[in-house]
Amino acid sequence: MYLRFVGFILLFISAIPLFAQEDSLTVIGTKDVITGLDTPWEILWGPDNHIWMTERYGRISRVNPETGELTPLITMPEVYETAEAGLMGMTLHPHFPDPPYLYTAYTGKVDDSTYGVYIVRFTYARDTLVDKQILIDPRRIIGGTIHDGCRLLIDSNDMTMYVTTGDGEDYWYPQTDSIYNGKVLRMNLDGSVPDDNPIPGSHVWSKGHRNAQGLAYGPHHLMYTTMHGTFEEDEINIIVKDGNYGWPNINGKADFGDEVAFASDSSAIDPIYTWTPTIAPGGCLYYDHEEFPQLRNSLLIAILKGDGDGNSYMIAAHLDSAGTAVTDTVRYFYGEYGRFRDVAIAPDGRVFISTSNRDSKGFPRQDDDRILMLYAAPQVSVAVDEQSTVSISPNPMTGAASFVTLPHEFVGASYDIVDALGRIVRTGTLEFTQSRIERGTLAEGVYILRVQGDVPCSTRFVVN
Numbered sequence: 001m002y003l004r005f006v007g008f009i010l011l012f013i014s015a016i017p018l019f020a021q022e023d024s025l026t027v028i029g030t031k032d033v034i035t036g037l038d039t040p041w042e043i044l045w046g047p048d049n050h051i052w053m054t055e056r057y058g059r060i061s062r063v064n065p066e067t068g069e070l071t072p073l074i075t076m077p078e079v080y081e082t083a084e085a086g087l088m089g090m091t092l093h094p095h096f097p098d099p100p101y102l103y104t105a106y107t108g109k110v111d112d113s114t115y116g117v118y119i120v121r122f123t124y125a126r127d128t129l130v131d132k133q134i135l136i137d138p139r140r141i142i143g144g145t146i147h148d149g150c151r152l153l154i155d156s157n158d159m160t161m162y163v164t165t166g167d168g169e170d171y172w173y174p175q176t177d178s179i180y181n182g183k184v185l186r187m188n189l190d191g192s193v194p195d196d197n198p199i200p201g202s203h204v205w206s207k208g209h210r211n212a213q214g215l216a217y218g219p220h221h222l223m224y225t226t227m228h229g230t231f232e233e234d235e236i237n238i239i240v241k242d243g244n245y246g247w248p249n250i251n252g253k254a255d256f257g258d259e260v261a262f263a264s265d266s267s268a269i270d271p272i273y274t275w276t277p278t279i280a281p282g283g284c285l286y287y288d289h290e291e292f293p294q295l296r297n298s299l300l301i302a303i304l305k306g307d308g309d310g311n312s313y314m315i316a317a318h319l320d321s322a323g324t325a326v327t328d329t330v331r332y333f334y335g336e337y338g339r340f341r342d343v344a345i346a347p348d349g350r351v352f353i354s355t356s357n358r359d360s361k362g363f364p365r366q367d368d369d370r371i372l373m374l375y376a377a378p379q380v381s382v383a384v385d386e387q388s389t390v391s392i393s394p395n396p397m398t399g400a401a402s403f404v405t406l407p408h409e410f411v412g413a414s415y416d417i418v419d420a421l422g423r424i425v426r427t428g429t430l431e432f433t434q435s436r437i438e439r440g441t442l443a444e445g446v447y448i449l450r451v452q453g454d455v456p457c458s459t460r461f462v463v464n
């Protein structure tokens with residue numbers, strides 16, 4: 001388990017920083033809810049206080065978040081999993097279990113040679129799923145091997161469901177109204193077209209999308225998507241009725257000649273935020289619970305690629321009070337768990353996030369994939385002992401290593417190194433009265449060395 005602090009206030013006096021009191025710190029603890037999964041795609045909190053989950057190969061399960069017990073509901077042989085295709089988003093009826101309806105989306109065959117994306121409804125009965133109903137003709141959402149969508153979201157005010165679809169890696173689809181790829185679709189819960197959709201008889205709500213995997217309501221009932229750009233400009237969008245979001249004529253913001261021209265011709269809408277280089281945002285949810293003050297009024301976004309090579313993370317994208325601009329973004333769990341695909345939030349403010357290391361693009365560890373729980377952990381003091389019997393030299397560490405000097409009675413003690421965000425970044429044992437501490441992967445910054453002797457002591461040092 002990692003403990004981390006946010007809200008550390010660093011006060012720099014000359015080159016030596018002093019830490020303020022840590023009484024305002026909130027600690028985010030993480031722990032495994034369940035491991036040994038295969039590419040969980042959707043996780044959501046159900047009214048039965050369980051996590052409901054799809055895995056891309058075709059299984060839907062309930063997971064007890066307290067015990068990690070998994071109850072499989074169905075494994076669907078009709079799901080076609082490859083590259084980015086397979087079983088994807090899921091949602092429950094807002095009044096579940098009355099009616100006991102579950103909605104999901106998957107790639108499957110429509111005939112011997114072609115694939116489509118199925119939007120379906122199941123009925124939940126005694127820990128199984130029965131009576132599958134196909135809500136939209138799957139030939140209208142052409143199934144690709146990549147860019148297949150699909151996140152689902154029900155508006156409980158008018159009982160309509162929104163579904164993001166990918167462009168199936170076809171440049172023509174997103175601007176073509178008759179094809180459902182590269183769109184946000186809107187339907188009644190029986191699959192019919194709502195009377196107030198922008199195009200009579202069509203499920204298309206907005207167009208010009210490349211591949212949105214995040215779809216969530218935020219403040220003021222604004223609807224957000226997170227979207228995969230090309231090699232540049234991943235996006236956060238606010239989705240409006242009949243909006244055109246520009247793809248493939250515009251990637252990200254309309255900031256080049258042809259993009260500007262298309263935007264003025266088509267009234268295309270700019271994203272509210274972009275990332276370049278791209279990081280591949282997955283699922284997102286809006287968070288505004290007091291459990292984690294540092295996450296309030298933000299979109300929590302599961303990031304798939306991040307910096308690549310497994311160096312991915314979760315992002316909290318903080319919003320302004322109107323919800324129409326991102327004021328800053330903060331990364332969590334950088335490089336610690338690999339790729340993240342989706343998030344879920346419990347009513348008590350706990351956050352759950354799922355990894356996606358077995359999706360063929362990750363570097364799975366033995367017990368991947370997993371669902372992690374984020375919880376408010378007891379605070380741990382890392383106050384620095386000003387009269388410490390342990391010292392580090394040279395400090396700042398400018399070379400490959402420094403030496404820790406400590407009294408004989410500390411020899412054999414374990415230590416850890418905590419970074420300025422309160423994360424334990426290294427642990428080890430001090431074998432000698434002068435023990436070498438390698439710089440290794442320590443980035444530039446301020447650290448605290450904590451030694452667990454009979455009388456614990458600590459000292460701070462700087463790496464630059």
Ligand SMILES: [Ca+2]
Nearest residue numbers: 043044342343
């Ligand atoms: Ca979710």
Ligand SMILES: [Ca+2]
Nearest residue numbers: 251252253255
């Ligand atoms: Ca652009």
